[in-house]
Amino acid sequence: MFVRKILASLPCLMTLVSTLILAQENRVALVGGLLIDGSGEEPLRNSIVLINNDRIEAVGTIGRLAIPENYQLVSTEGMTVLPGLWDPHVHLLYNGHPDFGHWFNNYSDQFADITIPASARQFLMAGVTSVRDLAVNTDDIATVRSRIESGEIPGPTIYAAGSALVPTDAPQSRPHILPVRDVQTAIEETNKLIAAGMDIIKILGATPASQETVNAIVETAHAAGVRVTAHGREDEEIRIALRAGVDEIQHIGVSTPTYPADLLDMVEDRVANGVPLYWNPTIGMILNTDELAADPEWLDDPKNFVGLPPEMEMNIRQAIASAEFAVQPPAASDTIKRKLQSLSERGVIFTFGSDEGTFGHPASEATWRELETWVFELGMDPLLALKWATADSAAYMGVLDEVGTISPGKLADVIAVKGSPLRHFSTLREPAMVFKNGQRVK
Ligand SMILES: [Zn+2]
Secondary structure (H helix, E strand, O other), X not given: OHHHHHXXXXXXXXXXXXXXXXXXXXXXXXXXXXXXXXXXXXXEOOEEEEEEOOEEEEEEEOOOOOOOOOOEXXXXXXXXXXXXXXXXXXXXXXXXXXXXXHHHHXXXXXXXXXXXXXXXXXXXXXXXXXXXXXXXXXXXXXXXXXXXXXXXXXXXXXXXXXXXXXXXXXXXXXXXXXXXXXXXXXXXXXXXXXXXOOOEEEEOOOOHHHHHHHHHHHHHHHHOOOEEEEEOOOHHHHHHHHHHOOOEEEOOOOOOOOOOHHHHHHHHHHHHOOOOOEEEOOOHHHHOHHHHHHOHHHHHOHHHHOOOOHHHHHHHHHHHHOOOOOOOOOHHHHHHHHHHHHHHHOOOEEOOOOOEOOOOOOOOOHHHHHHHHHHHXXXXXXXXXXXXXXXXXXXXXXXXXXXXXXXOOOEOOEEEEEOOOOOOHHHHOOOOEEEEOOEEOO
């Protein structure tokens, strides 16, 4: 009798158990929008993207892909669905204050608790689901990264260089910059960064006298299978970096109109030897200055200050209000185009990145603005620009099989924007939806 009673109540019990499990499950069908999957393929109209927990389960179109019963339907009609954006050149510790000295003097003890988490949150709300930070206190970024990974605070997936290595015997002046005075220190500090889980090594401020130190950093990192990226606004910095065999160079400097012939020969030789040379131009900061000067109102947007305490917000606002906008010479655009062309002709591979964090480039704005600069100032195909800031960035970081396109089996880092970025790039400015690892965060 008792056994029969249990058996009779079993289906009911099973329903209860499966309902409880389902409540924890996350199954979402994004239905109707234009899909740009990040691969560079033509967009898909009337798309369906099925998200099952943290993964993309299936991609198809209305009428062809069946939506299982237990999926929550989310309409993306009138929207474009695309992979979460990447920004592989950011500085999370800054929040747009125009005076670096002031920022470090007053807020260095708040980077881990306040400023880095604020930038991380702003990035996520802006649809940027993966970033690479190039110069930040190693302990601070490691702390914030693990808080994000555990789900304690919101933010993108973070790849980081930790503190930038500066080949100099001057004492340490700022926490995100680590002086390396000789070859021995270079080896030790590089190994420490790698042991701390940093993903890439960043070199800043190389001088001809420091060539051996730079060589030692690169050799040590490469022996551990870690790439090295070097700051390269000046020609001499670039020569040192190329001699040492760095993987990637940062920025396009505009203080000289062209790269000298010997430097371009070095680039050509390097690529001809079969060792890829990557270059991270970060041109938006230079080419958007005139617009900032003409109409700085967007800097007042409250979303640029999300996550910051009122005192810090007021401090940034006041500093911006009294800051001088350094207007770029009209030749800057031509110089950048000329230099990009000369590098491109020699087989350099460009990596995307905005140099977020500095004045005029808050986390909530920097990424789409950089991309827009490439599309509208330099005429880059919008579809390729989006591939560059998604699949190509993931490929460069070695994780394209896990993320970077909207494809079955990959982590569901997905955003939806109103309208089409193929026609109006500013549609990327404020995504209507953001999914990080399948969880809807906006
Ligand atoms: Zn930078």
